[in-house]
Amino acid sequence: MKPKDMLAELEGAAESLDVKVSYESIASSIMRGGLCKVKGHYRVIIDKRLNPEERANTLAESLARFEWAPLSLAEGVRSLLEYYAQRQGRVAHAS
Numbered sequence: 001m002k003p004k005d006m007l008a009e010l011e012g013a014a015e016s017l018d019v020k021v022s023y024e025s026i027a028s029s030i031m032r033g034g035l036c037k038v039k040g041h042y043r044v045i046i047d048k049r050l051n052p053e054e055r056a057n058t059l060a061e062s063l064a065r066f067e068w069a070p071l072s073l074a075e076g077v078r079s080l081l082e083y084y085a086q087r088q089g090r091v092a093h094a095s
Helices: 003-016 052-063 075-087
Strands: 020-024 033-038 041-047
Touching: 003 020, 003 052, 003 075, 033 052, 041 052, 052 075
Parallel strands: 020 041
Antiparallel strands: 033 041
């Protein structure tokens, strides 16, 4: 699956999970972005200078914290989310 397609599917998953995704300039050479909570709503802020693959990885790492298993996702996207869920010590439960 191409990184651009994976990113688009992850953005759709974020919308389904009610997580806003925005692309902004982040003034840090070590920070790619990540999950935060603004006024009670989850948001993933991603450095807009990243390429599609880096954006997809940053978004997947953030979304892995949510209950994404019931969503209809391509196998490549599901595998990426499982990878980050395992790194965070979470166990994904497939539907």
